[in-house]
Amino acid sequence: MSFELAAEVAARGFAVSLALEPGEPLAVLGPTGAGKSTLLSVAARLLRPDAGRAVLDGRTLFDLPGGAWLAPHRRGTALLAQEPLLFPHLSVLENVAFGPRSAGADRHSARDTARRWLAEVEALELAGRRPAELSGGQAQRVAVARALAADPRLLLLDEPMSALDVDAAPMLRRLLKRVLADRCAIIITHDVLDALLLADRAVVLEAGRIIEEGPVRRVLERPRSRFAAGLAGLNLLTGTITGDGILAADGPGAITVTGTADPGAEPGLAGIAVFRPAEVSVFREAVHGSPRNTFAVTVTDLEPHAGHIRIHAGSLYADITAAAAAELEVAPGAGLYFSVKAAAVGIFPA
Template sequence: MSLQLTATVDERGVEVDLEIGEGETLAILGPNGAGKSTVLAVAAGLLRPDRGRVVLEGRELTGPGTWVPPHDRRVALLAQEPLLFPHLGVLDNVAFGPRSNGASRRTSHEAARRWLGEVDAADLADRRPRQLSGGQGQRVAVARALAAEPRLLLLDEPLSALDVAVLPALRQTLKRVLAGRTTVLVTHDVLDALLLADRVVVMEDGRVAEAGPTAEVLERPRSAFAARIAGLNMVAGTWRDGAVEGIRGIASEPAPAEGDPVVAVFRPSAVSVFTSSPGGSPRNALAVTVTDLEPRGDQVRVRAGHLAADLTVQAAAELDLVPGARVVFAVKASEVAVYRR
């Protein structure tokens, strides 16, 4: 393993145990306050845990009696804002890392130009940070981080503050430069995880709620947060009499046994909404209270707590849906996937 991190931070209620393979990108997902940024701070040496170890490529950085300061860890942290040195030009900003490691001015500038080229920002070399747009500044920040030749790259929601128009190009840049580089990426965006990460860890309340290959976690979520960002409804409970919390579905193999903890997952588009319990073909019928209505183009997402249904605007109007309305969400058993938690 390239990185092994075990940390307990009592004050923040965080207790995690992570391993990252060499050249792997791990995405950490989770709601605000879940402990994601705390993990990055521990890895970077900005926060000393109450208990735990950080080992990078066999070198102990944090441990009982061991503490390597941030500048000596060969770890680069890139935050939401570029945080470029305002008194330096772009070229000297990127050259800062090599220069700090003892490279000559000429060598560090050569490295800086090479990395600016890698992130499609070579034409920005002679500008000042105040002359850059948000997307340009973040490209320069990526180049500066990589020019220091870090053993570990930490990205703390690097795209969250950018205009939506620049996101696709910068995501492709990151995908290219992160290939083969050991990286931890904190993000709220499912696209970041899908395009950039090999594996995903979902944190909730300071703990790892689930982990696995990115596509698997997002296709078969086992935590409420992962289900939400994947756009799925999820009901967790115990498998009793062929159902979970009264919801029947198609159980994956091997089939759960009586009493197993399981989740039932289904798409909002598979949910029909009625003012009273429907008859006809067998359906799961859930009495709910509408909590919110979200316009989505020619559709409306009807939220009822942690569940959602997608309706046409016309259907929502005909049902006279408003927050507080009592309705029935109905979904066919064939549309519900059930698997062990």
């Protein structure tokens, strides 16, 4: 079972091509307006693209502009949206049984399937209720059961954990990880944990285009885009690769940032420098010594972060203790110096 998609939606500036193998869930990351919802709508055939082709397990779903367009009820996909979208007039059991019934199962077997999946999401005791009697987290668990009961060949998940109770999320992650082991899945998420635990590969969308892709851990540990770096909690500077680092064209100005170069980081290529906020030391005066990078910055914001204070200085971040922040008298508008050792900076091709 595999899935291939290439589609263009001119009005939205969307042009994406991707391929999935079974048991290789794909996490789709990107800022608001990047095209993530458009991707899911096209894959589910809820939005007709201007041109493109989609093939699921050898079956052509659409081939446009002049070819096939398979009706949604024959699509073999299930979309789990951020909102549960349960049928208000049906009980929880009948909501979950709807998929099997639509595929031709008789009432008895459809209800058996529904009970099995309700048990899997620990919601069997809700079978007789109507959606209006459920909490938001309960309704989302039922929506997960309904999607899985349809036995889709392609599962489309839009922020699947966003409405779940804290206690229910780990259970659902374990269930989805098991279920996705033998089918194709596209997972829209802003949660690093969901990307790491549920997906094998990740793509980063921006302005309707894929700007970065690869194994999830590589995308998060060696991001090539500012969005992926921010998601992973990393600093990222872009520029041109030099012999010992990059000539940064953003952030604190045109300066050379030294670091440890990736084998593919050849001088003259566009490149990025990546380093963790926890590796940044903060001073009132410029410092020198062992190979290090020092940036003059102006504080723009402060926020608590994992037991520390995260200092925002434009596009750069540093994590320091509350005591250090008090000693430095850190406040918005303050002029400081960020310093990071060259050994803590990774240099990669952009």
